[in-house]
Amino acid sequence: MAARLLIGVLAVSGLGLALSLVAGTVLLRDYLYGRVAEQVSGLSQAPDVRPGAIAPSRLCEVTDAPAVLPSDFRLTVIEADGSVRCRVPGDQTGPPVPSVDELRDWADDDAAAVVRDDSGSWATSVDAFDQPGRDGGKGYVMVAISLRNADLTVQRVAVGGAAIGVVVLAVLALAGRMVIRIGLRPLTDVREAAREIRHGDLSARVPPGKPGTEVADLSTALNSMLEEIQRGFEKRRESEQRIRQFATDASHELRTPLTSIKGYAQLYAQMAARNTGSDAGTSIAREARKDVEQRRAEVVSRIDSEADRMSGIVEDLLLLARLDQQPELVKERVDLVEIAHDVLTAARAGHPERRLDLKVEGPVEVEGDPGRLQQVVANLVTNAIVHTPSAIVVAAATTDGVAVLEVRDDGPGMPAEVQHRIFDRFYRADVGRSRRSGGSGLGLSIVRALVEAHGGSLECVSSVARGSTFTVTLPRAS
Structure with a gap:
């Protein structure tokens, strides 16, 4: 891409320089030709070549050419029939002599004409004069000057301009390469980030560009996309790990x-x-x-x-x-206080030695499936009985428009790494998975799934040697 951009810039710049050089050369040539033509036209009508100074009929008798003409000028006296009478200076060739019709037309036109021969280009001006004693016949005086100097000037300017253009293109190529490289640096960063990601580094990001620019917008969009991709891969890895762990634990349990x-x-x-x-x-x-x-x-x-x-x-x-699969549960008005009371009554019958307390503040009503909500409370209480030797307190109250049920104990508590996975399926803190230290590891997973199916949330707060608190939050019945 950088090479194509550089070639495009050089092509456009070269075309512009070429057009400028051609236009400048043409304008310079026209200017120089015009100046020479003005001099020739003025000289052909100057007094020193007009009757009264040196008669045109006597110009051929002049031997001192500089006295008659400035240097580099050529003068040709032409008879009425188009033949050349003489040239001044006589040892120099002049421009080709045009036909009689062209002489007559040029004499009537004050502007100079340009003629060409093998020796080069000439700026010429023609003036007619009367020839005494020749029955009114007219002769012609043609003044000319070579345009070789003007052509050389134009040629030198063209060559110099072309050389300067080449140097300018070379400098432009170097500067353009640097500018394009700097301008495309964000795309280079994108390429490097893509390479790192391809080699497994999903944390690679594109450096942000200058705020408010297209590069900054592109970098922000790419980084957002890369973050989503990274989160997707991480979720997939976590899901695969959970599936493998689930299969292992389920196989062990069965x-x-x-x-x-x-x-x-x-x-x-x-x-x-x-x-x-x-x-x-x-x-x-x-x-x-x-x-x-x-x-x-x-x-x-x-x-x-x-x-x-x-x-x-x-x-x-x-x-x-x-x-x-998020099924539709049976919804009816349920009092969490009654459910907690029934669960604790059954638990006291099975564990008379344990202290099980109920703390409530009036009825706490929600809309849900009575059987599933009772399963939620029973699983939490059973989990506390199995894993803690301490007293257990079940509290229910209404606060901020939601129903809150807590199951608290002051047992050994759990470290942070256990709290992080306590609701995973088949997870047990006992790596030996002894039946004496717990069940299959599905109880708390079922509790969380049931609570979320009722539109609520389940949280666990625990600290080592200070006990644990499981908090169920459900929408309050309207």
């Missing part, structure tokens, strides 16, 4: 109950084979069979428990999948 079911099934088969081969007639055999029956019942119970666990994980995944 593999555990499947492995347990498979092991218990094999144990059940072994006990059945052992029981078939035993002697049913002895008391020892009856006792062994009774023990096998008890162990078989325990195995069946374990299989049923693991199947329930796996079914629960699958149900949670299906629920999250449905919530991702």
Whole structure:
């Protein structure tokens, strides 16, 4: 692009210089020719070549040419029939003699004429005179001067102008290259940024140009586009990472109950084979069979428990999948205070040793699905019971036109890196994923999805050794 711009500038500049040189040369030549023509015309009518000074008929008798003509001038006396009587000075050639008709026309015209021959161009002026004793016949005096000096001047000016034009084009090429390079520097920056991005550096940006210029607008638009592209790539990487982590965690969570079911099934088969081969007639055999029956019942119970666990994980995944599709929930007027009371009542029955308090300020009504909202509160309370040994407080109130429900504890709290991922699916702070330290890691993900499906938000504020607070904010019922 820079080369094309430079070639275009030089082409236009060269054409302009050439036209200027041609026009100047033509004007100079016309000016010089005009000056010489004026001198010739004036001299042909000067007294020293007119009757009264030196008669035209006696010019051929003059031997002292400088006394009659200035230097470089040529004078030719021509008879009426067009023949040359003499030339002054006599040792010099003059311009070609025109025909009699041309002599007659030139004599009637005061302007000088230009004639050309092998020796060059001549500016000529013709004047007629009477020839005594020749029956009224007229002769002609033609004064001429060579235009070689004028032509040489024009030629030198043309050559000098062409040389100057070449120098000007060379200087213009150097200066234009620098100016174009400076002017295209923003595009060079764009190219360098594109190269960096192509090599994987998505943080590369185009330097901003001077405010208010087209380059600045282009840089701003490109940087905005690059920021969007970078955010898109980062989101895609995060999404891919979440998908990989999700697949890993889901596989782990489902593999555990499947492995347990498979092991218990094999144990059940072994006990059945052992029981078939035993002697049913002895008391020892009856006792062994009774023990096998008890162990078989325990195995069946374990299989049923693991199947329930796996079914629960699958149900949670299906629920999250449905919530991702933003379904229409059942909307009715619901009091969060009643839901919190029912959840805490059930939790006290299952954990009588735990302190579970409810703090409310009158009814807190919202529009939503009662069953899903109860699932939200139950999951938050269960999460607090499982992960903290401390007292748990559930508070509900209305403030600034929204309903707020909080689940607080004064347990060990969570570090910042755990808070950042606490709502991710299958995420658990326990990397060993022991069943004694928590569930499948879907509870808080379901809570957030349900709250967002109701048009609300879920936040967690926690600090190590100071406990955690989960805050649910929902639109207040109108």
